[in-house]
Every structure is written in structure tokens, then in C-alpha cells.
Amino acid sequence: xxxxxxxxxxxxxxxxxxxxxxxxxxxxxxxxxxxxxxxxxxxxxxxxxxxxxxxxxxxxxxxxxxxxxxxxxxxxxxxxxxxxxxxxxxxxxxxxxxxxxxxxxxxxxxxxxxxxxxxxxxxxxxxxxxxxxxxxxxxxxxxxxxxxxxxxxxxxxxxxxxxxxxxxxxxxxxxxxxxxxxxxxxxxxxxxxxxxxxxxxxxxxxxxxxxxxxxxxxxxxxxxxxxxxxxxxxxxxxxxxxxxxxxxxxxxxxxxxxxxxxxxxxxxxxxxxxxxxxxxxxxxxxxxxxxxxxxxxxxxxxxxxxxxxxxxxxxxxxxxxxxxxxxxxxxxxxxxxxxxxxxxxxxxxxxxxxxxxxxxxxxxxxxxxxxxxxxxxxxxxxxxxxxxxx
Numbered sequence: 001x002x003x004x005x006x007x008x009x010x011x012x013x014x015x016x017x018x019x020x021x022x023x024x025x026x027x028x029x030x031x032x033x034x035x036x037x038x039x040x041x042x043x044x045x046x047x048x049x050x051x052x053x054x055x056x057x058x059x060x061x062x063x064x065x066x067x068x069x070x071x072x073x074x075x076x077x078x079x080x081x082x083x084x085x086x087x088x089x090x091x092x093x094x095x096x097x098x099x100x101x102x103x104x105x106x107x108x109x110x111x112x113x114x115x116x117x118x119x120x121x122x123x124x125x126x127x128x129x130x131x132x133x134x135x136x137x138x139x140x141x142x143x144x145x146x147x148x149x150x151x152x153x154x155x156x157x158x159x160x161x162x163x164x165x166x167x168x169x170x171x172x173x174x175x176x177x178x179x180x181x182x183x184x185x186x187x188x189x190x191x192x193x194x195x196x197x198x199x200x201x202x203x204x205x206x207x208x209x210x211x212x213x214x215x216x217x218x219x220x221x222x223x224x225x226x227x228x229x230x231x232x233x234x235x236x237x238x239x240x241x242x243x244x245x246x247x248x249x250x251x252x253x254x255x256x257x258x259x260x261x262x263x264x265x266x267x268x269x270x271x272x273x274x275x276x277x278x279x280x281x282x283x284x285x286x287x288x289x290x291x292x293x294x295x296x297x298x299x300x301x302x303x304x305x306x307x308x309x310x311x312x313x314x315x316x317x318x319x320x321x322x323x324x325x326x327x328x329x330x331x332x333x334x335x336x337x338x339x340x341x342x343x344x345x346x347x348x349x350x351x352x353x354x355x356x357x358x359x360x361x362x363x364x365x366x367x368x369x370x371x372x373x374x375x376x377x378x379x380x381x382x383x384x385x386x387x388x389x390x
Contacts, residue, residue, distance in 0.1 A: 054272030
């Protein structure tokens, strides 16, 4: 090993929560890991909560506990979800309860920076990880290794490259995977508010005229808005003054939590459905948004990515001693393990988005009848909760 040419078991390209979780999971399994990523940006000190919030399922919590990240989080900044109330046309309601489903909670609402800074700290103290704060710009797959050229002129050799570099993945492009993408013509508008009424650890969601608005509980009577709005409408929402945005959110949520007070700027991100024809190639595996992109209406995108990480780590931990990390036989086990979960959530979220986007009285009647039918079937509701928990 030289300063310019270094060898690793795994090179992880991408520095979001999924990429850093993958690097830490594989390092804790005893592998030498190169992480090609940037550290987390400093958390803004002038706002009480992050703009980016995740609803983490039990499967995600379990992975973070195994990585000893969950224990390092400031639990005063976490909010459990014990109930979820979903409202359709004419305020038809569907109620999910952790108590009725016999689970501790339906989800945890967690700020992105809390997890990312805990991951950064753990990675800095992990001797099996070497961090490269640069970008990858060349990938050469050879029979015995993958060679990764970095922008700082260093060259890394690895048995396996993990592409965790997001929806516009550079790694995915290098392996020639075919991408199917459909723009939802919607933008996710996110913002945080102080609510007049207590949220009672309840998540709320409204389907209104093809758009979806959700209020997720945060500590101290705060809530996080996720409003999937048409692109034009989203531009209007993002241009509103705080008082105007407060009024718009109170209107679509029927003032369920009383008056709302903005506690930070609103942000927007485009929504799309994206799938790839394969998750693997010789010596390469894709995880997170590099492998799939779904509508955020169920809050499952990050959970899906963290389940990719857990599955890849499990497949590697169970491999035969004689098998190389980049062996296609091994990587196909990972791909097979993930296809059903990814396919089911993609179908469910896209189907719901399509269903609630259809205009007309007949479509509205079908939706209301469907919600009433699900609401009357405790076993169906428990199955839905179990699927969401992973």
C-alpha cells in the first residue's frame, strides 16, 4: 500500500445517511472500508429543527442500534408516533394505532443532522474506515478488483464498490444500469411549525385534490410539514410570506392543530418515481436512492435505503470463506433479497399517488369506500403497519 495506491475490501461512494451507515456497518464487520464522501454540514443554529426530517421505522431503528448510533442520539430531540390519522375526500378517515397493532410506536421522527453527525463521529473513530473528502471520477472493473480513480489523483483498489450516491448516481452510470424515471410533476414542500394545540404524538395526513399534506410530530408541540404539491402550486407556496404559509397550511389541515407559527424557512424538492433494471454488476452494488426512488407519501424512502444496507451487510456476513466480496453469485443474493421489498413499496406508493390524483365523483366514492373498508378490518390495518415497520 502506498500513498497514491491503496487497497480496501469495500469502497463506499456517497455520503448521505445510507452511504455512511453502509460504511460503518461493513467496518464493524471487520472489513477495511474507504468512504468517498463529504462530512455533514454544520447544523444551523438559528432554527429549532432541521428542514429535513425522517420517519424511521422499527427496522431502521434496529439497524442504527446495531451500529450504536441510536444510543448516541439526543433523545430529547426525537418524537415517537403512536397514532396516525389519514383523511381522504370529504374527510373520510383511517386511523392507525401502535397500541392496536401491538407495537411500541409506529415510527420515530428524527432530524437528518442528528443521525448524520452521530454517524460522522462514529466513522472518525472507526479504525477500519479511511475517509476521502473528494469525489470519484473513474471506475475500472478488473477480474481481481475494482479500481476507483479520485479527483485528488489517488487510486483505490477494492473488492467491492457500493454506490450510495443518490438519485443521479455516478456509480450507477458507470455500470450502465437502465433507469426508468417518471416525474410526478409535484414538489415536496417542507417546513416546521409551532402548533397551538398538542399533537399527541400523532401523525396526520390529508389527501386533497391530488395533493398530499402531512404534519409529523416533533418535540415541544412542534410539527414538520411535508406537502406534496403540484409544481406550480409548490412554487407559490415557497414564495409566500410566513403568515401566508401558516394560513395555507391551516386551511389544508382544517386547523386540526390550531394556529401554526413558522419556525424556519420552507424548502422544496422535486418528486419522481425511479427504478433501475439491476442493483448489481461485477464488484458493484447499489443502495438507497441510487437503487430506487419512491413517492414520500408513506415516508418510507429512507427506511427502504437503510434496509438495503442491512441486507447487504447480512449477505456479506454470511458469505462462504472462499467467496470474493465482488462475486456476482454473492451480489445476486443481495439483489434477490431486496427486489420484493422495493417492488412492493414502489407499487404501493405509486398506486396510492395515482388513486388520489384521479378527479371526479366516481373516483372519490371509490376512495372513500376503500378507506372505510380498510378501517373496518383490524387484521388488514395490522398487516399495513407491519409492512411499514419493515
